Amino acid sequence: MYKYIEEQGADGPYFYFYTENNLTYYVAFRKMPQENYPLNNLFSLDFGEVDGKRGKNDSNISSTILHIIIEFLNTDQSKVIHFLCDSEDSRQLTRKRLFNRWFSLSQMSNWIKYDYDFDNANYNISFVYCSNAYNTSQIEAEILLTLDVYERAKNE
Numbered sequence: 001m002y003k004y005i006e007e008q009g010a011d012g013p014y015f016y017f018y019t020e021n022n023l024t025y026y027v028a029f030r031k032m033p034q035e036n037y038p039l040n041n042l043f044s045l046d047f048g049e050v051d052g053k054r055g056k057n058d059s060n061i062s063s064t065i066l067h068i069i070i071e072f073l074n075t076d077q078s079k080v081i082h083f084l085c086d087s088e089d090s091r092q093l094t095r096k097r098l099f100n101r102w103f104s105l106s107q108m109s110n111w112i113k114y115d116y117d118f119d120n121a122n123y124n125i126s127f128v129y130c131s132n133a134y135n136t137s138q139i140e141a142e143i144l145l146t147l148d149v150y151e152r153a154k155n156e
Helices: 059-074 092-106 134-155
Strands: 004-009 012-018 024-031 044-047 082-086 111-117 124-130
Touching: 004 024, 012 059, 024 059, 044 059, 059 082, 059 092, 092 111, 111 134, 124 134
Parallel strands: 044 082
Antiparallel strands: 004 012, 012 024, 024 044, 082 124, 111 124
16 A cells, blocks of 8 residues: 545545556545535545556555545545546446445445446446445435436436
8 A cells, every 4th residue: 555645625635645656646535515414425536647647557556545435434424425437438337346346345344335327328326325324215315316416407
């Protein structure tokens, strides 16, 4: 795992670290403007290499990003994160598998990952929340309502 630096951005914390191959990675948690419980503490997760370069089979990159995510979530069990598997480069399924693998490796027994695949779009979204802080049926119903509102607004 690499050493990382935490900064406070305008809309949430972000982290960055340098690899042994002189690449700079970031992990950002952007506070989403949701006011209604249970999504009032929702953060959007984003990570990548600053210049869009790809690292060469460096397992320390994945372990560092996963560690940062776990530490972020463990600071407050009411935090909910979502991760959108972007389809811009047609690699959304690869991203989804990577995020699934990270979640299975995390050993966060009280945290639930809820996946949603859009019917008419080539991307999917995952939400991670703590079962100690939220009722599963309530938060997943609210996630579906929120996604429906965004989907309808996008189609209008």
